[in-house]
Amino acid sequence: MTVPFELPPEDRESSPHTGYTRAHWEAVADGLLAAAWRWSTPECALLDLPGRPSRSGVRSDGLEGYARTFLAAAFRVAGAGGADPHGWLDRYASGLTAGTRTPGRDDTESWPLILDHHVQGQPMVESASVALGLRLTAPWLWKNLDADVQDRAEEWLRGALRHTPAPNNWYLFPYTVAGFLESVGRGDAETAAVRQRARELLEGWYVGDGWYADGDGRAFDHYNGWALHLYPVLDAHLAGTDREPYGSRLRRHLDGFSLLFGGDGAPLHFGRSLTYRFAAASAVALGAVTGHTPLPPGTSRRLISGSLRYFLDRGALTEDGLLSLGWHGPHDATLQTYSGPSSPYWASKAFVALLAPPEHPLWTAREELAPAETADHVLALPAPGLLIQSTRADGIVRLHNHGSDHVRPHEGESAAAEDPHYGRQAYSTHTGPTAKANVADNHLSVEVGGRGSARCRVRPLGAGQGDGWGWAASWHRPVFAAGPPMVPGLRVESVTVARGPYELRVHRVTGAPADSRVTQTGWATGPEQPLVSALHGLLGWDEDALVRAPQGTAYTRWAQVPRLAGPAGGTTTHVSLAVLGAEPVAPAEAVSGVAADDDAVEVTWASDGARTRIEWAPLAVSLVPWHG
Structure with a gap:
């Protein structure tokens, strides 16, 4: 199917299997962002994408639109060394200013408060995306905010540290918020305690072979890659440290996980939240960016670009460029009740690949076959x-x-x-x-x-x-x-x-x-x-x-x-x-x-x-x- 925005010409010399290069990843990020921003509130705090609301309600869904697209914009700009030709960061700065002015109010712009997971707790999920976006773009966005906006943003984010997450990967959301606060000199005993608690839980959830259970029990699915590995490994990478054992566990995970992509680029259809689609490739990209991978760079690019193109070629985008709720196209049976119109934008996590600069082997090595093709x-x-x-x-x-x-x-x-x-x-x-x-x-x-x-x-x-x-x-x-x-x-x-x-x-x-x-x-x-x-x-x-x-x-x-x-x-x-x-x-x-x-x-x-x-x-x- 035709992608509803312009992509660069295919490069079958560098990428014989997908035709996609780093420029394609940038163009897709820009296309997704441009389509989503047509639905923003006047001051940019909420992106109210069209569609049936989630069980958390329209306001939470609007915050979700802001936060999850912010991830794509942050990876895009940080990967370009701060270059922001489309002015994405100005919009997110405006939205942060408006959303934190009077949190909890029922007006056009205010963000919902972060509460316990069983009390309209979805904003805790989005707080991690906001915090990670701010951390990635700190030299160009955070450092240029007025001091009172920084203080308001910190106070809203600390709601994630003071309320109870769901008993699973959610504990990595306050972990990520605390990591951002510490990175900008706002850490304290509260942030340290939250991070220590998450690390302790991760140790209990790790079962071996590179796999974590998603909480107590035996739920194994794509949350391994796009949450349980991504947050701690990316946190250490951004801090300039190599905290073990997270990196070696990601490497072990990719030994097996890299086999779970079909010859046509499809990720395995297994587990919940499948509407996040090509986020399934985020662990592969993260391994390449951080060096914690057993895969040659050409194989990594084959997997991530194959996954991205698989969905773009099969109707994942609506006619106006939005990611639909579903798998190929819209598909209700794939969804959970917590999914709303902006939920598919957790796919933005795959753009962690853009943290590898143009000269990185992930982009310069010639594409190789995926493991399932060899x-x-x-x-x-x-x-x-x-x-x-x-x-x-x-x-x-x-x-x-x-x-x-x-x-x-x-x-x-x-x-x-x-x-x-x-x-x-x-x-x-x-x-x-x-x-x-x-x-x-x-x-x-x-x-x-x-x-x-x-x-x-x-x-x-x-x-x-x-x-x-x-x-x-x-x-x-x-x-x-x-x-x-x-x-x-x-x-x-x-x-x-x-x-x-x-x-x-x-x-x-x-x-x-x-x-x-x-x-x-x-x-x-x-x-x-x-x-x-x-x-x-x-x-x-x-x-x-x-x-x-x-x-x-x-x-x-x-x-x-x-x-x-x-x-x-x-x-x-x-x-x-x-x-x-x-x-x-x-x-x-x-x-x-x-x-x-x-x-x-x-x-x-x-x-x-x-x-x-x-x-x-x-x-x-x-x-x-x-x-x-």
């Missing part, structure tokens, strides 16, 4: 319980989820709380989860008395890999939306084995009442997608069908999902082979034999005679080569 990959991440699988031929990346959920430790399990963005067994760069009201994709359901179950809390059992293959396993307690919420003793143990383009899905259901049924679904695809989604029953199934998901996904207006069904009762084993790709695959081409007993499952691969063996107690997964 070879087939299988990577197990035992700490978060994730298994990454990519195939070079079609550029598809799949994430098999055996460790991430959206249930906090103090919460009980409820089918009503099932979250399509976390509870599914698998996610990809080319498909999205179906909406909650439709049939669930990539889901095993135990049906008792005609009632289907949900998977809420995911308990990891392990993950590992060998040469060209890998596995991950978990168990869950099925919960039900209708009738009794649980069946005593009912348990599902699940193992995914990835090898080449194939996904072997093995489940052992124990404690199921007699006459129960089990269903397993595969990938959701639609008529607009040149993809084949197949689910082949290998053991424990007696029927298969294609079922419709009329609400579609973020990739297609209407979808269909392959589904298997089979009997359960007592202890049963169910084995299937899932395939998502450009070409159909007959099951005989992949698997030549399946055997199972109470203790183990063994699958023989048709291509080379190797055998995958899964033993249940204790759990062990192995690949035994064929020796003739």
